[in-house]
Amino acid sequence: xxxxxxxxxxxxxxxxxxxxxxxxxxxxxxxxxxxxxxxxxxxxxxxxxxxxxxxxxxxxxxxxxxxxxxxxxxxxxxxxxxxxxxxxxxxxxxxxxxxxxxxxxxxxxxxxxxxxxxxxxxxxxxxxxxxxxxxxxxxxxxxxxxxxxxxxxxxxxxxxxxxxxxxxxxxxxxxxxxxxxxxxxxxxxxxxxxxxxxxxxxxxxxxxxxxxxxxxxxxxxxxxxxxxxxxxxxxxxxxxxxxxxxxxxxxxxxxxxxxxxxxxxxxxxxxxxxxxxxxxxxxxxxxxxxxxxxxxxxxxxxxxxxxxxxxxxxxxxxxxxxxxxxxxxxxxxxxxxxxxxxxxxxxxxxxxxxxx
Numbered sequence: 173x174x175x176x177x178x179x180x181x182x183x184x185x186x187x188x189x190x191x192x193x194x195x196x197x198x199x200x201x202x203x204x205x206x207x208x209x210x211x212x213x214x215x216x217x218x219x220x221x222x223x224x225x226x227x228x229x230x231x232x233x234x235x236x237x238x239x240x241x242x243x244x245x246x247x248x249x250x251x252x253x254x255x256x257x258x259x260x261x262x263x264x265x266x267x268x269x270x271x272x273x274x275x276x277x278x279x280x281x282x283x284x285x286x287x288x289x290x291x292x293x294x295x296x297x298x299x300x301x302x303x304x305x306x307x308x309x310x311x312x313x314x315x316x317x318x319x320x321x322x323x324x325x326x327x328x329x330x331x332x333x334x335x336x337x338x339x340x341x342x343x344x345x346x347x348x349x350x351x352x353x354x355x356x357x358x359x360x361x362x363x364x365x366x367x368x369x370x371x372x373x374x375x376x377x378x379x380x381x382x383x384x385x386x387x388x389x390x391x392x393x394x395x396x397x398x399x400x401x402x403x404x405x406x407x408x409x410x411x412x413x414x415x416x417x418x419x420x421x422x423x424x425x426x427x428x429x430x431x432x433x434x435x436x437x438x439x440x441x442x443x444x445x446x447x448x449x450x451x452x453x454x455x456x457x458x459x460x461x462x463x464x465x466x467x468x469x470x471x472x473x474x475x476x477x478x479x480x481x482x483x484x485x486x487x488x489x490x491x492x493x494x495x496x497x498x499x500x501x502x503x504x505x506x507x508x509x510x511x512x513x514x515x516x517x518x519x520x521x522x523x524x525x526x527x528x
Contacts, residue, residue, distance in 0.1 A: 230255040238265035281315035328354030346370030378407035
């Protein structure tokens with residue numbers, strides 16, 4: 173097997189981000205925890221009142237400790253009280269609540285020794301919903317464990333509706349019947365998370381053509397489908413450097429009208445196909461991925477698409493390495509293909525016909 177993944181993922185991803193896909197102006201913005209966010213209190217008047225960019229007065233930093241003696245034992249209460257663009261630090265403990273974010277805020281889970289920050293949503297409520305009143309609001313959530321109740325009827329454990337949202341270094345455990353993470357609008361970055369136990373690990377249905385999703389370096393496992401880009405989605409989606417494995421159906425399914433770029437992912441041991449590029453998938457780019465030991469085809473293209481599939485390792489899948497049935501065929505070049513069960517059967521059938 174070629175050793176292309178580690179050498180190519182970093183420059184490929186860097187090139188994509190350097191190409192201007194992230195929001196304009198980020199380079200000049202203040203940052204906190206490595207992510208762009210307006211500095212708390214920026215624009216405040218000398219007298220301490222908030223400037224025009226802030227929705228209300230309030231503390232710029234709040235510490236929440238469910239086991240402590242301080243005034244804040246609820247994350248939701250802290251979110252309500254903190255100033256626009258402020259920071260909520262959450263100490264170790266179990267928080268039985270559902271979070272609703274409607275403004276710019278940074279939620280940082282404690283990184284010190286301990287059991288971590290666990291947010292357990294009540295039945296039939298999301299763990300976290302981001303639906304800001306201003307579409308330019310930016311929320312960042314880091315180092316938190318989210319868990320939905322089994323068979324919860326909430327739309328998702330993490331429900332992102334609009335705005336700019338970043339989730340990093342967190343754990344999302346779905347209900348088993350609904351998506352672990354649902355993205356229906358805005359610009360979204362998911363980085364270095366573990367996402368499991370959803371009907372879909374990540375379900376994307378961003379209807380606006382200017383929406384974007386960046387799914388980078390996550391572990392997406394034990395869902396029904398790992399990542400599902402729905403047919404109504406028009407967003408540009410980038411999946412880079414993820415491990416997508418042990419899902420009960422396909423690893424990645426793309427049916428959206430927007431472009432889907434799959435670069436440098438490890439897609440393995442899924443019970444369906446590794447990747448399905450379905451009916452409306454156009455301009456897809458599948459490059460530098462390891463697509464290995466899936467129970468279906470390595471890549472399945474049931475209706476045809478006009479993208480590029482190149483420089484992938486497609487090895488040991490039970491079906492064909494690449495299945496194309498009808499329609500426009502993508503550019504397929506320079507893939508390493510070996511030991512796929514469907515390819516072996518196809519060769520045997522051809523040999524049998526020649527002998528006749």
